[in-house]
Amino acid sequence: MAQEKSMAAIPEFLSKAELLKQGAEARVYRARFLGRPTIVKERFRKQYRHPLLDEKLTHRRTVQEVRSVLRCRRAGISVPVVYFVDYTSHSIFLEEIVGSSTVRDHIVSSPPSARCEGLEPLAERVGQVLARMHDEDVIHGDLTTSNMLLRCGPEDEVSELFLIDFGLSYISALPEDKGVDLYVLEKAFLSTHPHTEALFQRLLKSYAAASKKSSAVIKKLEEVRLRGRKRSMVG
């Protein structure tokens, strides 16, 4: 009886919260929890998946997300604070980074001529943050410019760069996995923001300078890039 009551509690709480967006994986709500501005990420059931597969995947991704966020936090990387996790509804209650916008919006809103100027310091910072994350052996798994938030500080002060959305993340020390992580970002970056190759190179250079284990990773990145070209494309 008590368990039934608590099982209904989260959906009830969310029905009163503000739905911010419905992504491919989860619904994201804005609410107040323990007196703080909170983002609730609720992974919902995907109807197209077999129920057993869906349950396994959803649970795994919830656990991985929380684990990676906590690990990053302990290493001093800016990520939202985890307030609460419910494994029945697969909901994660996170700190809302108030007053932030995605790096994607930031790049898109820049005038085209300035696309590679002014965004360079930003690219360098992203490289540094990713280097720190990889040195912590956290593989984000879904690096895109939509998964990075920029919170503007007072006036022209340096803004804070946050990483979010660790649903596909896992722990690995392998240069291969880190290389693929950067490859995923490179592809997402260049397809979302055409003609920004130079900007991305800046990012990689900054990554290489900031990470202690970068040379093996960059080498793997180059190998992975070629795989797309060397693959047999029959049929």
Add this chain to the structure above:
Amino acid sequence: MTIVIGFEGSANKIGIGIIRDGEVLSNPRRTYITPPGQGFLPSDTARHHRAVILTVLKEALEQAGLKPADIDCVAFTKGPGMGSPLVTVALVARTVAQLWGKPLLGVNHCIGHIEMGRLITQADNPTVLYVSGGNTQVIAYSERRYRIFGETIDIAVGNCLDRFARVIKISNDPSPGYNIEQMAKKGSQYVELPYTVKGMDVSFSGITSYIEEAAHKMISSGQCSAEDLCFSLQETVFSMLVEITERAMAHCGSGEVLIVGGVGCNLRLQEMMGVMCKERNAKLFATDERFCIDNGAMIAQAGWEMFRSGQVTELEDSWITQRYRTDEVEVTWRD
């Protein structure tokens, strides 16, 4: 009025099709089918194509009721695909182009699939899932390129299915994928298999090696039937495909999905994609086996677009290539 003939033979299907201003006048095809447990090798495939290509060419012209003089352009698959089959077909295309005095056009196979899908379904600007034995890509059009948003980082989904079919020795007639689909309908037990999505990309080599190794053990120990494995494999790999397609749609803000390529014939994949689309209020477009599976008309259609926008391939540039990225082609026929 523009009439284009298209030659396709990059894998085990050889097809020649004729298109006149968006109308498919003919589209005959032959498939090289190997015994169960065997894949198809380049030289044998080329030999098969050589044996039938002139017959298929005759059929294409007769069924369309046309003579060589009526053709405006000869399109052929420049790549990607298997070397010797591509050469065989390109050779015939070059010869007839010179015999008939018509311009040549080398077409990208993947773009053939996309343009045929667009023609048949009339989808406006969809996120395209191109899935076949040799390719697995999520593509969206942007600024004169078909950009690859997500793809397999190792083997194609069709390759994974074909290899599994060989392991359990399913017939390759009419195609291994079709027979897996029929067996899957009789399966019911879900067996957990490796699921690998990396951002917008997928990886099938893990699940392929797992299932190649474990299939016989699982079946002989009675843990599950071959039908259950077919069912579980489909559920798993198709879920991966639907997931990366949905991510690309969310990223691009797209409301349409078009599935092309041989694996696109699979009704379960179409069903799952349909469920995902319904949840997002998006529309699903798919074609049937005439156009999903490699065929000549799709090359003709892409050729028709390219030709009308002023492209032509000179004889010295009409070489074939086994590797040819979808995003290498400048899409001059769209804004």
